[in-house]
Amino acid sequence: MANHSNHQSELGLLSAGLDALETQSSTDVTLFKRVLKHAGPILAILFFVGAWQIVFNLKLTPDYVLPSPGQVFTSLKNQYEQGILIPSAWNSLRRGFQGFIFAILIATPIGLLLGVNKNVRLVLKPIITGLQQLPSVAWVPAAIIWFGLSNATIYTVILLGAVPSIANGLSSGIDQIPTQLLKVGKVLGANRWQSIRFIILPASLPGFLGGLEQGWAFAWRSLMAAELIAVSPALGVGLGQLLDVGRQLGDMALVLGAIISIMFVGVLVERVFFSPIRERTLRVRGL
């Protein structure tokens, strides 16, 4: 018995030594890389704005063709002070998110079905891919004829933009699951539902997140296209409508200001929402 426990502690010691030797310590990201990640984009924007100012100062074109960065800023400031800019941005963002949530609810079961059932995929995949290829702005005229100038038009266009990307992202995430993990599921005795819940869905998360990110980009673009075309007092304000106001007034500073606001909201959502989730997901899996 004493011999037995000696043997065990011998194994324990051997194990501890081996594990210590084989586990590598994680390497720190250099200070330079971290500064570059945060300060780099800001420097690039400053550089771009500086170049813009220089071109403006050369007076190659009249101000109404190319206003200065200052004029664009003033125009946005006016919109802000009149109480238009923030409600417009907020309205657009709210519509975008609501449409996006709907899109997730519709696309997830479709993507799951495409991913786990080969027959469904053979039948439906070309249609989904076709929808994904089609710029969803092409649906705006049809949606206006169906639903008039209403929120239904706007949500229809968002859904048609986002659903195919999200569904495709999930189904390709499922395709990329190593077969070994599915086999483990069977060996563990998982039934169909358990294998979807404990293996297929979590394993496909990186692909699904990619699909969500692309889906959001498509939703946001579709929304802007819809807002730009479907202008009506009933729909209230939005960044797309703001852009249309600038076009009607021939106010290039406002047009550029609206474009910058649309980009800004897009980047903000990516930075605040998607980027942290994506980084965490990949880090946890050692990818």
Added chain:
Amino acid sequence: MATANLAVDLSNLSKQFDKKSPVVLDGLSLTVNRGEFVCLLGASGCGKSTLLNILAELDLPTSGSVKVSEPPTLMFQDAALMPWLTAGENIELALRISGYEKSGRKKRAQELLELVHLPASFDKRPHELSGGMRQRVSIARALAQERGILLMDEPFAALDAITRDFLHEELLQIWKQTELTVIFVTHNVREAVRLGQRVLLMSSKPGRFLKEWSINLPEPRRIDAPEVANLASEITDHLRNEIKRHG
């Protein structure tokens, strides 16, 4: 003796994936007693993995009969841990699917990690562990299922010799502590002699059992012991003759 003592009973088992493809397994008959440690040895193409898949009920035989006393669990060369779960959660998942009561899962998972000498790895992700440590978590996960029959498909083939030697010792220790039946597939002759109570040599294309050795060497065996080396070289000669036949 009554069949109650048998863990595995194969009779005239054959496998052919479809009618035009070659026969993979040809008329295998084998009985394995409960608690036995059997090594299946063979070169590439002997259908070792196919046989384990059939035993694990992942695949069906074309003809013949397979009887197992209970559904076995299966381990692969790759630990195949879920990369989004920690080591402990991977074991908890196996417990959960096996219907282990929720309140005791965490404690049981930690006990199993201690059994494979990984007491401090509960919260580590698979990518933070070495290959050997991952394979030990995989052993712990298999034990969590409490299946009684453990099938191992070249589980240590991708590991370095030092780690493999340690895992041999650990596996034998676990086997002695439990009443596990182990069927261990390998193409490493010394590994088979080091571990098994019985070694079965398989032919390739089609897979058949060629010859069988009962190992009666003193315990604990070391992989570099002269007795192990002698028997291994005898088996290697048979294996080489079998391989030459295909040239």
